[in-house]
Amino acid sequence: MNTFRAFRLHAAAEGAQGRLEDLRIEDLSEGQVLIKVCYSSINYKDALASKGLNGIVQGFPRIGGIDLTGVVEQSCDPRWTPGDEVIVHGYGIGVQTDGGHAHYARVQADHVLALPDGLDLKDAATFGVAGYTAALSQYCMELNGLAPLMGPVIVTGATGGAGSLAIAMLSASGYEVTAMSGKAQESAYLRGLGAHAVIGRQAFGERPKPLLKAQWAGAVDSVGGETLAWLTRTMLPEGVIAAFGNAGGMQLDTTVLPFILRGVKLLGINGNSLMPLRETVWKRIAAVARSCHLELVRNEIGLDELPAWLDRTLAGQVRGRAVICMQ
Ligand SMILES: NC(=O)c1ccc[n+]([C@@H]2O[C@H](COP(=O)([O-])OP(=O)(O)OC[C@H]3O[C@@H](n4cnc5c(N)ncnc54)[C@H](OP(=O)(O)O)[C@@H]3O)[C@@H](O)[C@H]2O)c1
Incomplete structure (x- = not known):
């Protein structure tokens, strides 16, 4: 193979601009394992990175894509052999080193995870960073006492990638799930994923009371800002919130009262876990x-369609997950 296709980001006057290019293996950032990428996906972070927003990309030119699944082509590390089916996400791929939006990727051997039994490469990419983070949220909430019998669970940013997969996994695990979404027209989709109820984005008011009617035993929040603040006010006693997103804002304006009067637990979730935790969480994903x-959930697209789908993701117009098929 002489050249392969990649969507590579370049520094531009207003941040970054991406284009499809023909590259050679030696153009890739270095790593011990060369992977023939079969699938990648679009996460919200990829959409931000594609425009050079929030200082996410560290060093141009850069192939984006913070997750990928594929087959090992070459390895100079004995842990990996040509033909191994693998997952790679986080560890700076797509931002500090070249990522999954290309037909080939070269990565560090320590950052490669074997595809768990029960998943194929396409389904693993459908989960990707978004689904991994949703699964990690459920795992962490359960370590902090959440169980289906404790009461309903709410998922915000419900039609997004992480939100959709959180609904599907929680529902499959026996939880009664309420989906909160800004897309009223997607109610049937959300119910199809297993949501028991669907509510619109809330009107929060100027000076909300520190404690409102207690409703949720658990909350998976991909939105942040006023939505996360509202969640703190509406959790049941001992309720657990898993917060990992900022699609709706960075500030958190709440009081200590939910924490000291209701025992609410606010868990920060970082999907860039260390490898032993990844293995545990991916096994849970495979099981469900x-x-x-x-x-x-899946919108299967080709690499040529990536630029348009990155724009749609940034505009909040995508339902579920965009999965890029490299074949
Ligand atoms: N901490 C971590 O490790 C980690 C890992 C993965 C993702 N994240 C973050 O989690 C969030 C979701 O990621 P994703 O890949 O699932 O993104 P996504 O597919 O683009 O979904 C985001 C969803 O948030 C909702 N939303 C968008 N703009 C909003 C606004 N202004 N106010 C309220 N809701 C809004 C929309 O859902 P509705 O229209 O249905 O409301 C949208 O579909 C992002 O902020 C991402 O950066 C963090």
């Missing part, structure tokens, strides 16, 4: 994947 309505 068949019940997660992945055909409903």
Whole structure:
């Protein structure tokens, strides 16, 4: 193979600009393992990175894509052999080193995870960073006492990638899930994923009371800002919030009262976990994947369609996950 296709970001006057290019293996950032990428995806972070926003990309030119699944082509590390099916996400791929938006990727051997039994490469990419983070949220909430019998769970940013997969996994695990979404027209989709109820984005008011009607035993929040503040006010006693997103804002304006009067727990979730935790969480994903309505969540696209889908993701217009097929 002489050249392969990649979507590479370049520094531009207003941040960054990406274009499809023909590259050679030696153009890739260095690593011990060369992977033939089969699938990658679009996460919200990829959409921000594609425009050079929030200082996410560290060093241009850069192939974006913070997750990928594929097959090992060459390895100078004995842990990996040509033909191994693998997942790579986080560890700076797509931002500090070249990522998954290309037909090939070269990565550090320590950053490669074997595809767990029960998942194929396409389904693993459908989860990707978004689904991993949703699964990690559920795992961490359960370590902090959440169980289906404790009461309903709410998922915000519900039609997004992380939100959709959180609904599907929680519902498949026996939780009663309420979906909060800004897209009223997607109610049937959200119910198809297993949501028991669907509510619109809330009107929060200028000076909300520090404690409102207690409703949720658990909350998976991909939105942040006023939405996360509202969640703190509406959790049941001992309720657990998993917060990992900022699609709706960075500030958190709440009081200590939910924490000291209701025992609410606010967990910060960082999907860039260390490898032993990744192995645990991916096994949990594999165990539940068949019940997660992945055909409903997945929008399968080609690499040529990536620029348009990055723009749609940034505009909040995508439902579920955009999965890029490299074949
Ligand atoms: N901490 C971590 O490790 C980590 C890992 C993964 C993702 N994240 C973050 O989690 C968030 C979701 O990621 P994703 O890949 O699932 O993104 P996504 O697919 O683009 O989904 C984001 C969803 O948030 C909702 N939303 C968008 N703009 C909003 C606004 N202004 N106010 C309220 N809701 C809004 C929309 O859902 P509705 O229209 O249905 O409301 C949208 O579909 C992002 O902020 C991302 O950076 C963090």
